[in-house]
Amino acid sequence: MRSPADFDEETGRRSDFAKDLYQHKNHLFRSWFLELLMLCLLIIVLFVAFSDSDLSWFEKLYHHSQYHSLFNHSHQFGSPAYRVTPTHKNMLNTIHKSIESPALQSGGLQYHQAYPHNYQFVMDNTEVCKNNAPFLVLIVPVAPINIAAREAIRQTWGKDRLVQGEVVITLFMLGLHEGADVEKLKQENEQHHDLIQSNFMDTYLNLTIKTMVIMDWLATRCPTAAYAMKVDSDMFLNIDNLVLMLQKPGIPKLNYLTGMLMWDIPVIRSKSSKWYVPEEMYPDPKYPTYTLGMGYVFSNDLPAKFVEVSKSIKPFNIEDAYIGMCMKKLGLSLTPPPNPSQFKTYNSKYDRCEFSTIITYILGSSENLIKYWSDYKKPGPHC
Template identity: 50%
Template sequence: MARSSWCCHRGAPGESAELLAEACRNEGKLGVNRRKTWRRVCCRCLTLFLFLILTTAIIIVHTDLGLPLFTQTVQIFDFSIQELRNYEQYFVKYPYKYRFVINVQEKCKDESPFLVLMVPVAAVNREDRDTIRNTWGGKGLILGKVVSLVFLLGLPTGEGWEQVQQQVLQEDKEHGDLVQSDFVDSYRNLTIKTMVMMEWLDAHCSGASYAMKIDSDMFLNVHNLIKMLLKAPKSNYLTGLVERAAMVMRDPQSKWYIPEQVYPDSQYPVYALGLGYVLSLDIPRKLLEASRHVRPIYIEDVYLGLCMRYLGIGLTDPPDGNQFKLYPVPYNRCAYSKLIATTTQTYTDHIWVWRDFKKPGPFCIDT
């Protein structure tokens, strides 16, 4: 029985009736106050519980859509959940904790490179990797600087993917130059592939001076690249074929179509074309930080430009703008001796080109 009931029904020895009544009234008020306090505590706990449920629901929705919780508001305006789902195809799932299936994490520690060549390539394209190993990716010391080669792969898909994966595992044992992560390897996931590359560089190769992301169908004059980098800034450096004032593609039939609801501006920020760009090794960590605030569209080179704009870091034009070529340059030794990187025709015999390019004798013959 509560103390107030004991006072009222049994009395207290030696106390007058008036004192007893006053004590009972005070005890009653105390009980009412306790009940009010308890109700307030319950209401606050319920409010906190509902807030946590709502917050969890928001996190789940963003995770399902592959969208970070903190974004740069100038890019995407206020979408409803349904609108976000309608435009989901233009975004990728990043940031996200992708895992490395194959990881040469000691490569940079063992080789101490000045430059790391990062080549994104599909798991199935073993021939492309062998070609690069036997051409511009094969020589490890140029102008006294160590150059390391790493191929970046996603997971194979489609018919026979298990066999392809087993071949990749065997290739890794033979060459030790593969990094593979557990995202699906596809064109739409190139932004994921690029950001996973940045994660790997930051985690395992931050001691190098520079890295170059270069496509597998390119010709690369590493000698000229090293010459350029010996005079390049040591930090906040990203260069290549720098695109300024590029227009956003609004044609739904275009491979690079982006609707206004996803990116309202008519022009993209400055960015380096994804065929081949060079960066100082302080940049990957900064891009990873920016990726927590900038929604990841599927066009990977544009996305890096958005992140660089968010960071307030300008891109650097190469000393000679003619050294990076978007359109294939017909092969001749003289022309290629002046380049850093160029795209090539699909039928190009890269092995023959490399052997001819490296043969003794002057590159250019005056006539």
């Protein structure tokens, strides 16, 4: 085929015809190439989505819808969209390094980033469990700057110290945050005596560290409690129903972990996902059975066991699945709640009757918690 330069020596008519033909072929080639590229991408997406032969197509779609629903709700309630920004990438790299190069070594055991004894408490309430051994301890991981969430909980399900005849205490676990006012936090703790703060950075990717520090506090500061619950700050918690559940005769007193159980959940490998976990952090394609992190309940013998076994488990950034991994490493099984329908995620609208039957619901705001609780506590029958 002659080059365009050769055509310049021909007549104008032949030149125009050749140029038109060339442009037409070039347009067809680009269209064909783009269609082929889109087809290849579609094939890759379908292959990744359905490559796990252990899960049926229906199960795959179900698990995807679970994550998709949670992600959509985070947008609905005004939470910022999650992206793996350079800061997040740096934090993930730090976790990677902690896997390969443990911070400390002692007696052949590797102490990695999620091991809570790498951190120290900078604010504490060591006497809170000594005066009156609680039946149940509620510990809420919350950002230091999220004062509104703490105040809402103090006015609602975290208010009462005696529930169904049992002593219940509510505490808040905080890390460090550059935007937090240290003096105001001290004043808040002096007023309420319910803040615990450790010197890890309080970020989403450090939730596993935060959870393990909670376990360390329960094991060392509150070993006399019968049960504990890690419960998120955006939850409606029907504390009466929770205590009634734990009072049932058949509820185990040891090695007990319950909540909304999650089975055969595939690990998310997409870097754009909030739940992205690289293979080098967690190589298996699926997580062990775990309880959804919005709120899970456990007998208080488990925290010390979690802390000890965490020495031999590589850290990864999905905190509830990490606790499931601790249970698996300990050779323990999770227990479904007596009534699994009491542990729920999102609700489409508030219903006073329904809220009287459940234990957990994820809410959109602290304002909703106060509003719903005020209505729920009004005199008169709920249904």
